[in-house]
Amino acid sequence: MNSAGKFRNYIVGGVCLLGMLLAVPNILPISFLNKLPSWFPKDTIYLGLDLSGGSHLLMEVDLDYADQERLSQVAQEVRQTLRKSGIGFSGLPYTVKLGDKALKFRLEDPTQAAQIHSVLSGVDHDFSVSINGENVEITHTDAAKQVMYREIVDKSIEIIRRRIDASGTREPVITRQGAGRILVQIPGVQDPARVKALIGRTAKLTFRLVEASAPELSSRPTTSVVGAGYQYLPHTDGSGYIAIKNQAMVGGDMLTDARQEYDEFNRSQVSFKFNNIGAKRFAKVTRENVGKRFAIVLDGKVISAPVIQEAITGGAGRITSSHFSVQEASDLALLLRAGALPAPLKAVEERIVGPGLGSDSIKAGTVATIIAIVFVALFMMLVYGWFGVIASIAVVFNIVLLIAALSCLQATLTLPGIAGIALTVGMAVDANVLINERIREELRGGAKPRQAVEAGYQRAFSSILDSNLTTLFGTACLYVFGSGSIRGFAVTLSLGILASMFTAITLTRLIVDHWYLKGNRPRNIAF
Numbered sequence: 001m002n003s004a005g006k007f008r009n010y011i012v013g014g015v016c017l018l019g020m021l022l023a024v025p026n027i028l029p030i031s032f033l034n035k036l037p038s039w040f041p042k043d044t045i046y047l048g049l050d051l052s053g054g055s056h057l058l059m060e061v062d063l064d065y066a067d068q069e070r071l072s073q074v075a076q077e078v079r080q081t082l083r084k085s086g087i088g089f090s091g092l093p094y095t096v097k098l099g100d101k102a103l104k105f106r107l108e109d110p111t112q113a114a115q116i117h118s119v120l121s122g123v124d125h126d127f128s129v130s131i132n133g134e135n136v137e138i139t140h141t142d143a144a145k146q147v148m149y150r151e152i153v154d155k156s157i158e159i160i161r162r163r164i165d166a167s168g169t170r171e172p173v174i175t176r177q178g179a180g181r182i183l184v185q186i187p188g189v190q191d192p193a194r195v196k197a198l199i200g201r202t203a204k205l206t207f208r209l210v211e212a213s214a215p216e217l218s219s220r221p222t223t224s225v226v227g228a229g230y231q232y233l234p235h236t237d238g239s240g241y242i243a244i245k246n247q248a249m250v251g252g253d254m255l256t257d258a259r260q261e262y263d264e265f266n267r268s269q270v271s272f273k274f275n276n277i278g279a280k281r282f283a284k285v286t287r288e289n290v291g292k293r294f295a296i297v298l299d300g301k302v303i304s305a306p307v308i309q310e311a312i313t314g315g316a317g318r319i320t321s322s323h324f325s326v327q328e329a330s331d332l333a334l335l336l337r338a339g340a341l342p343a344p345l346k347a348v349e350e351r352i353v354g355p356g357l358g359s360d361s362i363k364a365g366t367v368a369t370i371i372a373i374v375f376v377a378l379f380m381m382l383v384y385g386w387f388g389v390i391a392s393i394a395v396v397f398n399i400v401l402l403i404a405a406l407s408c409l410q411a412t413l414t415l416p417g418i419a420g421i422a423l424t425v426g427m428a429v430d431a432n433v434l435i436n437e438r439i440r441e442e443l444r445g446g447a448k449p450r451q452a453v454e455a456g457y458q459r460a461f462s463s464i465l466d467s468n469l470t471t472l473f474g475t476a477c478l479y480v481f482g483s484g485s486i487r488g489f490a491v492t493l494s495l496g497i498l499a500s501m502f503t504a505i506t507l508t509r510l511i512v513d514h515w516y517l518k519g520n521r522p523r524n525i526a527f
Contacts, residue, residue: 009513012506016397022404043407048414048488049173049185049353051362055192057184058177058349059160059200066152066343067140071096071103074127074138078103078120085119087112089136103138110134149180152342157182160199162338181348187412192350200345202299203335205252207282210293210305214243236301236321244295244302249285254278258336260329263320268329270319272336279315287311298332365418372425373399380429384436390511391432394503398428401499406492416489424496430467431504434460457509464504468497 025033026044033042049056075092082089088108096103107113113131120129126144130137140148157174164172164186173185186195211230218240221232232241258272274282286294286308295305296319303321319332373395380388402424406413439456447455475497478490 008506009510012510015401015502016507019397019401019404022407023400026403026407041407043410045403045406046410046412047187047362048412048417049187051414051418052187053353054185054187055195056349056351056353057186057192057196057199057347059182059184059196059345060348061149061153061156061180061182062344062346063149063152063180066148067101067145068096069343070140070148071100071138075103078105078138081119085115087115087119101139105136107134107136153180153182155342156345159339159341160184163199163334164195182345192352196347196350198331198334200347201335202341202344203252203332203338204299204340205255205336206248206297207250207285208248208295208297209245209285209289210295211243211245212292216243217241233295233297233300233302236298236303242295242302242305244297249294250274250278250282252336252340254281255336258333260326260333261318263318267320268324268326269321270324270329270333270336272317272319272333274315274317276315279313282315282317283311283313287313362418365415365422369399369418369422369425372422376425376429380432384432386515387432387436387439387512390508390515391429391436391504393511394432394500394508395425395428397507398424398496398499398503401502402492402496405495405499409491411491412488413492414488416486417492420489420492420496423493424500427471427497428500428503431460431464431500432508434463434467435504435508453512457505461505464501468501471497 022041022043025042033040036042046052075096079089079092082092089105090108092103092105107116110133113134113136116131116136117129120138126141126148127138128141130139153176157176160182161172161174164174164184172187173183175183177183184195184199214230214232217232220234221241229247230243230245233244234241254274254277256273256275258270261269261271263269290308290310293305293307296303303319324332373392376395377388377392380391382388384391399421402421411417435456438460439452442452442455443449472494475490475494479487479494482490
C-alpha cells in the first residue's frame, strides 16, 4: 500500500474514532461526565418539546397599545409642526388614551383649515387627515395599520427569540399564529410562569428628568397627566408617585450592553453602556442639568431617581435599587440586552408538556431504529454475505457519526428527528447496494475479484453522488421553507446522508482493502 493510501486510511480511521468520542457523552450519566477532564468533549444532543417536555405559551400582541404609541408620537410631531406654522389649536392630548383610534383636536381659527393638509403632509404619509369645521381628526390608513401590525409581530418574535436563547434554552419554537398571536414552545423548561414573566415584559427603558415643581405623592393621583409636559409615575417599590417629564432624554434602544454586577456594598446592580449617539446625548443632558434629578423609568415605573452630581461623559452607567435580587438584576440585564418589545404581550394560553409522553416517544423511536438496523443488517448479510457484514458495520458507524455531528451542533432532537434517523438507516445502505451490485456485475463479466472491487467502487460513485445530491436538495428546501420540527428533520436527514456517503465510499473500502490485503485474497467472491 502506497503512502497516499495509508494517509487516507489514517484519515478515515481518525474520523471514526473522533465520531465515537463525540457520541459517547450522549450515553454517559451527567455525574460521570462532570468527573471527566475539561478537554474531554461533553456536548450532547438536546431533546425537543415532544421528547423532554417543556412549556407551551400562546402570547397575544397588544395592538391597541401599538396604535396608542404611534398616535402619541404623531401628537408630539403635530404639535411642533402647528406651532412652527403659526396655526392655533386646542385639545391636542399629550398622551393618547389606550383604545383611541384617532387623534382629535380643534382649530382656534377655522379659516386656517385649508392649510392643515399641506402643513401636516410632512408629518407622516401613513395617516389620513379629515376636517369638519374647526374639528380635525387624524387616523391611520388601513394599509398602514396592516404593515405596522406585521412589523410589530415580526419584531416581537425576534426579541422573544433573543431573550429565550440568552436564557440558556435550545431551539425554541417561536412562530406567528394569526394576525397578532405568537406561539412559544420551549423544550425542557417546566416553569411557564417564569418564561411568561421573562418574555412578557415590554422592557421599555427611558431616562427622563424629574419635574421639580411638582411634589411627590404618596397615593395615586386623580389623573395620570397632571400638568403640561409631565405625568406622575409610580415607584417600583410602591413608595409613592413622582412627577416625570414626558420627553425622554435617552431611550433604551441606545444601549449596547447590560450586565448584572455588584456594587461596593455587594448589592446587585445592572451596569449598562450606551452607543456613541446615546453617550453624547446623555453627556449633553447631564451637563446641562447638574443638580437636578433624573429618573430611570422601566415600563412606566420609576426604578430610581438620583440627583445629577456631574456630567456623565463615559457612555456608561448603572441601575441600582434597594430591592434588586440577583435574579431580578440578571433578568433586567437580559431584557435590556435583548431590546424592548414594541408592544406588550399577554398570555392567552399556557400549559406544561410533561416528559412522560416524551419518554414513551424516545423508547418507541429507539426500538424502531434498532429494529431497522437489525432487519437491514440481516437483509444485507443474506443477500451479499461478507460484503453485507461490512455494509452493516458501515450503518452502525453512520449512526455514530450522525449522533456526533448533532452533538457538536448542540442540535435539538425532536420526534421527526428520530424519524429522520430511522430513515437514515435505510438510506445508508443504498450506496452499499449500488457498490455491491456493481461488483456482482463485474464478476459476472469475468473480472477478477480485485478488479471487480476496484470497478465496483469507481463506477458506482457517480450514481451514489447523484442520488444523494437530489435528496440533499430536497432536505435543503425543507430547511429553508420549513420551521420548527420540520427543519430538525431536514438537518437530521441531511447529516445522515453525508455520513452515509462517507461510510459507504471510504469506510467500507478501507475494511474491504484491509481484509483483502491481509491474506484473504479469494479467487472468487461469493454473493
